[in-house]
Amino acid sequence: xxxxxxxxxPLEPWKDPAAKPFLRVENVTxxxxxxxxxxxxxxxxxxxEFFALLGGSGSGKSTLxxxxxxxxxPDRGRVLIDGVDVTAMPPYARPVNMMFQSYALFPHxxxxxxxxxxxxxxxxxxxxxxxxxxxxxxxxxxxxxxxRKPDQLSGGQRQRVALARALAKQPKLLLxxxxxxxxxxxxxxxxxxxxVNIQERVGTTFVMVTHDQEEAMTxxxxxAVMDAGRIVQVSTPAxxxxxxxxxxxxxFIGGINLFEGRVLGHDADxxxxxxxxxxxxxxxxxxxxxxxLPEGTAVSVAVRPEKIDVHExxxxxxxxxxxxxxxxxxxxxxxxxxVETESGAVVRVQETHVERSSEPHYDWGETLWLSWPAxxxxxxxx
Ligand code: ADP
Ligand code: MG
Numbered sequence: 001x002x003x004x005x006x007x008x009x010p011l012e013p014w015k016d017p018a019a020k021p022f023l024r025v026e027n028v029t030x031x032x033x034x035x036x037x038x039x040x041x042x043x044x045x046x047x048x049e050f051f052a053l054l055g056g057s058g059s060g061k062s063t064l065x066x067x068x069x070x071x072x073x074p075d076r077g078r079v080l081i082d083g084v085d086v087t088a089m090p091p092y093a094r095p096v097n098m099m100f101q102s103y104a105l106f107p108h109x110x111x112x113x114x115x116x117x118x119x120x121x122x123x124x125x126x127x128x129x130x131x132x133x134x135x136x137x138x139x140x141x142x143x144x145x146x147x148r149k150p151d152q153l154s155g156g157q158r159q160r161v162a163l164a165r166a167l168a169k170q171p172k173l174l175l176x177x178x179x180x181x182x183x184x185x186x187x188x189x190x191x192x193x194x195x196v197n198i199q200e201r202v203g204t205t206f207v208m209v210t211h212d213q214e215e216a217m218t219x220x221x222x223x224a225v226m227d228a229g230r231i232v233q234v235s236t237p238a239x240x241x242x243x244x245x246x247x248x249x250x251x252f253i254g255g256i257n258l259f260e261g262r263v264l265g266h267d268a269d270x271x272x273x274x275x276x277x278x279x280x281x282x283x284x285x286x287x288x289x290x291x292x293l294p295e296g297t298a299v300s301v302a303v304r305p306e307k308i309d310v311h312e313x314x315x316x317x318x319x320x321x322x323x324x325x326x327x328x329x330x331x332x333x334x335x336x337x338x339v340e341t342e343s344g345a346v347v348r349v350q351e352t353h354v355e356r357s358s359e360p361h362y363d364w365g366e367t368l369w370l371s372w373p374a375x376x377x378x379x380x381x382x
Contacts, residue, residue: 028077055226
């Protein structure tokens with residue numbers, strides 16, 4: 001999977017050991033009664049990043065974001081922004097703003113008045129205020145719409161006004177909690193790209209909460225996956241997809257096949273593990289691993305559906321499974337097949353349609369051979 005297109009040099013400060021994080025979260029814990037909403041969270045975010053907190057409902061994303069904004073105080077731990085400890089600072093004293101969903105716009109005010117609201121409260125002079133509002137309107141590509149009321153705008157336009165309002169005060173850090181949650185799917189996809197473009201132009205550091213893995217993948221420089229108040233993995237979208245560190249992450253991020261087995265040993269270069277697994281021909285599955293595991297360790301091996309090649313005769317490959325087609329889903333650009341092996345495992349494979357055709361390639365009940373390289377299979381620790 002390709003990284004999202006970002007203009008200019010690749011933005012990868014986390015690879016530079018000398019780079020100083022812009023936002024540092026240190027051992028933050030927050031409980032509500034017996035619930036650990038945030039459980040000892042540490043995290044570094046760099047200047048200019050579009051960072052996503054991704055997780056299911058109740059995993060602690062909003063609580064962490066509210067701690068960054070200053071709406072919640074952690075029980076333990078610290079938050080530093082640009083080297084300054086802000087843990088005890090009230091929200092208004094922090095160089096931070098939060099973008100709320102579009103329904104938080106003031107309905108009785110025009111678009112321009114909505115954007116000007118915070119600046120006016122800060123006592124900005126009228127001339128400067130007008131210029132600043134106009135600049136913001138241009139940034140969100142609505143230069144002519146300053147006099148409209150929110151109810152005269154489309155959902156996507158309202159969302160852009162909310163963004164303009166949040167950026168007007170030039171925060172160093174912008175926090176977004178499910179910013180596109182109120183939009184329908186098509187508008188949501190378009191707005192995702194718009195939001196990324198605007199973020200690149202202003203260069204402000206963004207931290208966004210979402211439960212939608214596709215949204216996190218298309219928009220972010222890096223993603224922190226959260227589960228039960230903890231951060232499970234922090235990676236770029238591509239690394240998260242290709243090298244999930246746990247079974248939870250593998251299952252959360254996109255479609256995946258998981259094969260259960262036991263470690264038999266490692267090949268000479270120690271990068272490929274041999275795993276006893278009934279679902280593959282010869283009973284041995286070959287897969288990449290991060291660290292060699294002791295013989296006999298029970299593991300899951302993750303294989304993405306698009307890494308699997310489909311054949312109508314036995315191929316030569318690192319890993320081969322044979323089975324019958326049980327389900328076919330035709331999705332226009334791709335077809336998904338579920339192939340059941342004799343061992344009972346159901347393998348999900350994906351076929352991309354290069355040529356225009358109205359028919360899936362293979363039939364229900366047909367015997368197919370599946371193969372995938374060792375490099376396309378990842379051993380997961382848990
Ligand atoms: P997410 O945004 O990932 O859905 P939240 O941060 O909102 O998760 O919530 C994490 C956990 O903390 C949940 O179990 C939730 O019920 C609990 N929680 C959040 N805020 C409060 C609160 N103000 N009072 C009590 N429990 C809360
Ligand atoms: Mg939430």
